[in-house]
Amino acid sequence: MNKSDGVWSSRRTALFILALAACGAPAVAGERATAPHGALPMPQQQQRLDQLIPGLTTPPPGIDPTAWTSIYVPAGNELTADRIALGRKLYFDTHLSKDRTLACATCHDVSRGFTDHRSVSEGIGDHLGKRSAPTTMNAALLQTQFWDGRSPSLEEQAKLPILNPIEMGHSDSASAMAAVQSDPSYQGLFQKAYGRAPNYDDLGRALASFERTLIFLNAPFDRFSAGDPRALPPAAQRGLALFNGKARCVSCHMINSSNPLGTDNLFHNIGVSARTKNFEALAGQALGVLSQADNSQALDKLAIETDMSELGRFLVSKRRQDIGAFKTEQLRNVGLTAPYMHDGSLHTLWDVMDHYNKGGETNAYLDGGIEPLNLSEDEINDVVAFLFALTDTRFAAQNEAALREQQAIAAKTRPFRDNALAHREMLPFEQRVIGPAGLK
Amino acid sequence: MNDTTKIPHIKSVETRYQEERETLFRGLHSLDRRSFLKVSTGAAAAAVAAGVSNHFHSFLPVNVAYAAEGGRSQGFTFAYISDSHLYVKRTNERFVRQLLRAVDDVNKLDPQPDFVFYGGDLAQLGRKEELDLGAQILKSVKAPVHMMVGEHDWYFDMGHRWNELFGAQTYSFDHKGVHFVVLMSVQEKDFWSVRGMSPAERMHTVAGLDNAVQSAFEVGAPQREWLRKDLEKVPTSTPIIVFSHSPLYKLYRPWNFWTDDAEDVQAVLQRFDRVTVLHGHTHQVLTNRIGNIQFHGMLSTAWPWPYAPQGLPALTVQMNRPNPFDSNDGLGDGTVTVHPDGLVDKLYNLWNRDPMQVKASYLSSGGKSDTPVAPTLASY
């Protein structure tokens, strides 16, 4: 992949075969990292990545080639091997953080599902943010970035954590660029990739280019969709039927060959933060703050550092309907990316099913599509089996380990399970309005 | 179906949290006002800082303190809930849940409305159990509640249980300088005797919006006479707000979006300077003006109706088609802000959409100014 730009299209077929041959990255069980913030050390991560993606990717199986052409790539940042190579080097470079403890790959760790397996991410000085790191796998296929969609592109997204005071902590782009250029090789790499001296916007562009190669869409589900009935075990097949039917998942987690991620790219309030937050007070507060300064960095601070984070999409749109609404996350490789939701408050996919089964969490802005599902325990198990079948086969062993781990947790604790609500004996809003005794 | 009896009763952390919160909240009632203010200071801080009260329904600045002097009315706000169509909980818990959501909404209004108006069709099939359930839920409304009857409440026992629970179906009252009139506009001519229908069959026929066997709604001569007498001593300068379940004009007969003697009722109201009619039944954003009378629909909490294929008033800015995958879309409740001059701004608090406000100035100007902004929501 280190040759010239022209390589991109000419090598597709060969690389495609290589990509398939690379199935089965080693499992992580037992082996643990020594890098700061729990990440696998960068050289080891790079080795793994080499095994996962031995070269440039082509439209992967399971995605319609026509749809692939509609993926948003800003003008001036067309994919080239040089840009990808530069982005890859930056992705693993700890110079991007002020104290050199974090690279992108710290919270989007190749060995941890391209995320960090933490409820919320840990930045410089061990500061905790307010949001859970989403995976960078397939992020290129999302229409917006961040849980609240506040960045319209990977290019814009990549530049924000570097400057966030409690994430990577550079005071401004100049400071970040100075730190990066302590490695003199960047001068040439930027020049090769963009034909000009290193600058912060091109840094964002290069990271975006690299992320566009992180496509992991070859799952048992895709083989099943393509006509192999043995690709999914019976439980997962029942789960798929429930996913499309009684469990109502598909209403937001759209999944098909043109849009294979399992997201509608929209924002919904499913009540995750409603339990402990006073939305009205927070919304008033946020409007006050944003009336003073309304730019992407101010927004980023609210989202990462304050309780107003819980307002979700409202911070971006300032529309009441978006209070407490977060982006429908992709379902691809979901078995690998625990914990779940914007605040990482749900630890297993059983927790996720329990949350939805009881109709989310009651609040005035709850999406009307969220209602108690009346799923039985068997049905919940079936849907979870299906969700684990959405993991790319290159992670088969890791997926199996994650499943066992989640099974063990769920066997011990299911904090979000609520039978009376799930089976519609106690109704959402009933307790709030009538009192603990409920209706006669 | 699940055999829930086999599963031990398990409460989620959230339910337990709610229980604790409710206990705490109920405990607050016993605190004196000063302590209570202390508790709620945090919530109010932002609003105070911004210099306006943020009416959380809308995030539109609402002038809470109206000047009492000078105007004929002092200006105030009331809320509404309408068309809940309750079955008993074991038959259909969804409509029950949705009414509860509306009650939760109006209970959280800050400041609280002067009263909450219920726009009719509390029950779906007029049964005692349905009306009793509705009455129990509405008891949890913190503000005083005024009730109106709808055809779904009436045609099983011809209003017997509804009257027992809520009193007369036709009445009037005065509030802060405005004269309010509540009508029973869903009288039907007897179509059932000749067909030998049982009360249940009669109710079922009326309950079908597009059922052509029933007759057209009307206020009827006796009630019109009552209205004439009720308004006799009211000066023409007094603002009048009329509640009727069906729209007090003729929109679309096949769905009974219609009042057969609408012109006669309008004639009684003609001599007043400012008249507003608020109606239920149509389950949608609906706006009209006929002469001196401004008309507003109310949202349902149960299900939305499509717009009628004909007869839609030109002044109506439509809400677009509700999304059937969202069982709350197109539904909601709302508030009515009565200006000191007696005209009203009507707020449709659409669940999961932006709220939509239809101002008096929009109607007074014949649609020339303050055109309401319809909630933008992609057609599904």
Place this chain on the structure above:
Amino acid sequence: MNHPSLLALILLASMLAAKADSQNAAPQPSSPAADSGGKTVKLCDNKTTVRVASDAPKTRAEGQKISDSLMAQWKATNPDNNWVQGEVEAHQVVTPADNSKLVGTGQSSTYGAVTQQDVQVWKNETYKTAVYGSKVFHSGDELGSEIAVSCDMCHPRAANTHPESYPKFQPQLGRVALLRDMINWCIEHPVRGKVLAPDDPKMRALEAYIIAQRKGVPLDYGKR
């Protein structure tokens, strides 16, 4: 709709059946024994009977009387018998295309031209399918709703069903939906009933009713 002719068809069919039965009634050992003064004539439902005097004249008029009596009894005990008329009285159902211009036109076939009866049969059968659809559409029980919800509660006279836009991509299903897919989604979720097989008579009838109500609207598949 031309109900009188439809009614006539139903009546005619019933009468023929009743007459046939009356001819067979006497020899059947299981039928109630004739008493001295006459015999019992039984309707094809095997339940409804009428006594006929033995000296009753064997005229067409008398036969009609017997038949009328049987039918009147049967109607009284089966109030839903004329569900088509009842349904149409309550819920307007748009009538199918008029093919009467085809009467007398030839197909160069063995049996010649299209007859009035052909046209009537096409129309009646098509219309009845749509009317049955209306009955299902308006009944939570027919739809198997667990929560007493029926289609008309959101779609009076099938308003806002836009059958002309199918097949179309339905984002909330994540795939291309046919009208029947959307009907089934509504049955499963808002109505909370049991989904229907694509060839279930109720599904066929629901589609017929919904399409009937949008007669004249140009097809525009894929429209959002």
